[in-house]
Amino acid sequence: MPMNPGDIEDMIKAGIPGAKVTIRDLAGDGDHYAAEVVAEAFRGKTRVQQHQMVYDALKGHMGGTLHALALQTSAPD
Numbered sequence: 001m002p003m004n005p006g007d008i009e010d011m012i013k014a015g016i017p018g019a020k021v022t023i024r025d026l027a028g029d030g031d032h033y034a035a036e037v038v039a040e041a042f043r044g045k046t047r048v049q050q051h052q053m054v055y056d057a058l059k060g061h062m063g064g065t066l067h068a069l070a071l072q073t074s075a076p077d
Contacts, residue, residue, distance in 0.1 A: 001029020003066045010057070015057020020076075031067035043075035050059050050074075 005023040012035065018037035021043045026032040035054070042050045049074035055062050062069060 003033075004030075005033060008033060008035065008061075008066065008069075011061070012037060012054060012057045015059075016053055023056065026068075030045060033066070033068070034070040034072070036072045038074050038076050040076060042073055060063065061075065 002048045007023060009021045010022050013019055016037065016039045018041070019037050022036040032036055037050075037054055039053075041053065045053070049072050054069075054071055054073065058066065058069075
């Protein structure tokens with residue numbers, strides 16, 4: 001069953017408090033999304049660490065219910 005973009009956004013915001021999250025459906029199929037996540041919690045972390053924080057926030061849905069997620073992460077300017 002496809003994931004709702006609002007659910008993805010809510011999970012990321014719950015796992016990374018204060019994050020600004022933008023979700024785009026890439027294919028219209030509910031399985032392929034792009035997410036831009038900007039969070040102070042990312043400051044000083046490598047890109048890999050930032051992405052791992054997002055995957056952790058998704059609580060195991062990545063690779064299962066959520067097939068593909070193109071991530072762009074950063075700390076605020």
